[in-house]
Amino acid sequence: MKLPSITLCLALLCAPAAFTAEVISETPDTTVGKAGGGMTGLMLGAIGGPIGAVAGAAVGYFGGGALQESAGLAEPAYLVETDEGDVQRFRAPGQRFAPGDQVEVRGIRLEPRAQ
Template sequence: MKKFLPLSFALFLNAGLTNAAEIVAELDDNSIGGGFGGLSGVMMGAAAGGPIGAVAGAVAGVFGGSGVQEGSGNKQKAYLVRTDSGEVRRYRSPKYRFAVGEKVHIVRGRVRPLDVNS
């Protein structure tokens, strides 16, 4: 029991940490605008047309919100990252910008430079 707590704490701190991942491609990301647009569409559609209106409003809101975010110039960046295991996954990085081929690591679902630990 004495060794279990420090070991589990160390595993918790390192969860989500992948070493030597590499940026494969840079993508535009408008998911924040789509999320807010979809939520607004659900509320307006539900008020106007009940459950069917909520679904239709959500679909229209996602596309509308993404378009508004792109049109306003507030696009964010997402990156395709190849991990140690060869798997390619998409990650967002609101704080940092990377070039294709740059070595990075992944901490708690975000891409970070190698010299930043948290």
């Protein structure tokens, strides 16, 4: 009878942990624009040497984020307070939450809390 208990333990260890949390606020997430702008700025700025590369990356980083937000392509990111009192930032593609909503944290994503 040890085989089913070992299988159950392995299944529980491999399952992603889910923690309940509450959404505090919503912020725009422009990570993609910042990454793309930073890399493009780095490559174009490298023409001017190392200082140009650093300056180009900085300008591209901030410009890419602003461009993504002004184009309306920013995804929502949520500040969430966990049961332990920690405040963390999560993305939830395809999901919309309002401040005060109860959610479950599964890995790096948010899901609606099952009632």
